[in-house]
Amino acid sequence: MTTQEALFQYTLRLGDTNLILGQRLSEWTGHGPFLEEDLALTNIALDITGTAKSLLEYAATLEGKGRTEDDLAYFRNDRQYFNAQITEQPNGDYARTIVRQAIIDCFDFYFYTELAKSKDETLAGIAQKSIKEVTYHLRHTSSWVERFGDGTEESHNKAQTAVNELWQYTGELFEMNEVDAILIKEGIAVDLKIVKEKWEKHITELLEKSTLTKPENVFMQTGSRKGIHTEHLAYILAEMQALPRMFPDAKW
Amino acid sequence: MELNKFEDVFEGKLAKNEMVEPKDWMPDNYRKHLIRQISQHAHSEIVGMLPEGNWITRAPSLRSKVVLLAKVQDEGGHGLYLYTAAETLGVSRDELLNNLHTGKAKYSSIFNYPTLTWADIGAVGWLVDGAAIMNQVMLQRTSYGPYARAMVRICKEESFHQRQGFEIMTRLAFGTEDQKAMAQDALNRWWYPTMMMFGPPDAESPNSENAMKWRIKRETNDQLRQKFVNQTVPQVEYLGLTVPDANLKWNEAKKGYDYSEPNWVEFKNVISGNGPCNKERLAARNKAHDEGAWVREAAQAFAKKRKEVYAAA
Numbered sequence: 225m226t227t228q229e230a231l232f233q234y235t236l237r238l239g240d241t242n243l244i245l246g247q248r249l250s251e252w253t254g255h256g257p258f259l260e261e262d263l264a265l266t267n268i269a270l271d272i273t274g275t276a277k278s279l280l281e282y283a284a285t286l287e288g289k290g291r292t293e294d295d296l297a298y299f300r301n302d303r304q305y306f307n308a309q310i311t312e313q314p315n316g317d318y319a320r321t322i323v324r325q326a327i328i329d330c331f332d333f334y335f336y337t338e339l340a341k342s343k344d345e346t347l348a349g350i351a352q353k354s355i356k357e358v359t360y361h362l363r364h365t366s367s368w369v370e371r372f373g374d375g376t377e378e379s380h381n382k383a384q385t386a387v388n389e390l391w392q393y394t395g396e397l398f399e400m401n402e403v404d405a406i407l408i409k410e411g412i413a414v415d416l417k418i419v420k421e422k423w424e425k426h427i428t429e430l431l432e433k434s435t436l437t438k439p440e441n442v443f444m445q446t447g448s449r450k451g452i453h454t455e456h457l458a459y460i461l462a463e464m465q466a467l468p469r470m471f472p473d474a475k476w
Numbered sequence: 477m478e479l480n481k482f483e484d485v486f487e488g489k490l491a492k493n494e495m496v497e498p499k500d501w502m503p504d505n506y507r508k509h510l511i512r513q514i515s516q517h518a519h520s521e522i523v524g525m526l527p528e529g530n531w532i533t534r535a536p537s538l539r540s541k542v543v544l545l546a547k548v549q550d551e552g553g554h555g556l557y558l559y560t561a562a563e564t565l566g567v568s569r570d571e572l573l574n575n576l577h578t579g580k581a582k583y584s585s586i587f588n589y590p591t592l593t594w595a596d597i598g599a600v601g602w603l604v605d606g607a608a609i610m611n612q613v614m615l616q617r618t619s620y621g622p623y624a625r626a627m628v629r630i631c632k633e634e635s636f637h638q639r640q641g642f643e644i645m646t647r648l649a650f651g652t653e654d655q656k657a658m659a660q661d662a663l664n665r666w667w668y669p670t671m672m673m674f675g676p677p678d679a680e681s682p683n684s685e686n687a688m689k690w691r692i693k694r695e696t697n698d699q700l701r702q703k704f705v706n707q708t709v710p711q712v713e714y715l716g717l718t719v720p721d722a723n724l725k726w727n728e729a730k731k732g733y734d735y736s737e738p739n740w741v742e743f744k745n746v747i748s749g750n751g752p753c754n755k756e757r758l759a760a761r762n763k764a765h766d767e768g769a770w771v772r773e774a775a776q777a778f779a780k781k782r783k784e785v786y787a788a789a
Contacts, residue, residue, distance in 0.1 A: 250532045253548050254525035257768025259556055266549040277538040294537045318771050375774030467536040467594055474652050476536040
């Protein structure tokens with residue numbers, strides 16, 4: 225694998241993760257628990273989908289086969305998607321959406337802080353813009369994890385169930401393969417060991433503060449680095465891609 | 477001051493085109509009219525998030541997805557400032573929402589029509605937001621200060637939305653045959669419902685007279701409808717589409733188009749709950765509100781606990 229190929233794969237992975245997460249979050253728009261929160265979550269969806277767009281645009285350039293960001297988003301099958309499995313998990317109740325988001329925001333905060341130092345200027349630029357947004361997202365979702373954990377018995381139970389059920393998808397966030405190895409050597413990619421340490425510490429403190437229990441010895445799911453997903457992704461894509469695939473010659 | 481003195485001050489402000497502010501005295505029926513109008517407008521914004529939100533997950537390009545998300549978020553933001561403006565008249569948001577959820581309050585009937593294709597998202601932006609702007613531009617100078625100021629911001633954003641809607645229509649109308657057919661179909665379905673947005677003909681409009689006197693309204697329903705047709709027909713022609721009205725004709729004498737009236741029987745039915753999506757829209761709002769109850773309770777319980785902690789410290 226050349227550095228260029230690795231960089232394409234890496235950027236695609238980041239783009240897919242943001243795209244699928246943004247897609248899931250946007251399912252809440254108009255249906256939030258109250259107006260201010262509906263707006264806040266829609267705003268997070270908007271930021272994340274915007275980041276996905278920048279990343280896929282860059283991925284398309286790196287690939288150099290004349291495909292656009294929309295070709296990448298709308299004309300790949302689930303086995304060609306590399307988003308982390310946690311992003312495709314159903315929204316469930318609001319506690320599950322918030323816990324999923326807090327786990328990812330916390331990861332993104334440390335990840336993009338590292339990526340901002342990348343020798344690849346485009347990725348570093350996207351990361352710098354993203355940190356500003358993610359800082360706000362993390363503050364927002366963390367405050368809700370605390371409210372749910374230390375709110376009512378019902379909210380506590382819902383949040384704890386979400387943590388217990390989503391934890392099995394957190395291992396994947398830190399997996400590295402040949403792509404990472406090649407790019408870390410070039411000073412382009414982030415060493416996820418560094419992110420993992422910071423993420424663990426931060427999320428452990430957040431759960432403690434929220435009177436929630438951190439699951440231990442959980443068997444971690446894996447697969448997305450190879451394009452293997454949970455059953456949910458194919459449905460997400462079926463919905464998202466329907467129109468461009470129905471009219472493949474159309475420009476929108 | 478005697479009551480009639482208060483009334484003189486109020487009438488004086490109207491006569492001098494001055495703003496009435498929350499702490500000023502105002503007649504009860506003025507206050508009631510405003511609460512009704514502002515809250516209906518707020519409800520329309522948040523119910524309007526539903527038909528447009530319907531296509532966010534299916535927007536056909538990443539750019540259009542981001543634009544639509546931002547647009548629907550703006551509509552929610554408009555709802556927020558309008559609820560706040562209504563609250564300055566001494567009514568709570570809970571009460572207003574309760575009126576919406578129980579079906580007591582009205583919202584713009586246009587949102588009881590379904591968004592069936594992507595072209596409907598273009599048509600809603602272009603036609604529905606276009607008609608809304610025409611209704612709302614005059615409200616920037618309305619007599620009640622908080623409402624007028626909210627409308628200045630809302631109108632700016634709505635003009636932007638209208639351009640975005642027209643852009644979607646342009647891409648479709650100048651696209652493939654399938655896309656053009658999709659655009660025409662959307663125009664066919666949205667034309668008359670949009671015309672209904674200006675309200676019943678002047679002769680049958682019960683709320684117009686006071687609204688004109690109080691500068692809550694400045695042009696009549698029929699005047700606005702005519703203006704809308706005059707403005708929109710050239711845009712339809714530019715797109716190479718056809719207005720679904722065989723009687724549409726330029727009338728040189730009135731310097732405007734003659735057009736067919738919308739079906740007012742349908743209008744009355746949609747207003748009274750028989751539109752294609754009335755029940756679904758209300759059900760979706762109620763579901764979101766009911767399922768959000770434990771979230772709001774958790775936030776309150778948490779805030780109370782923290783307050784106690786601070787008090788004890």
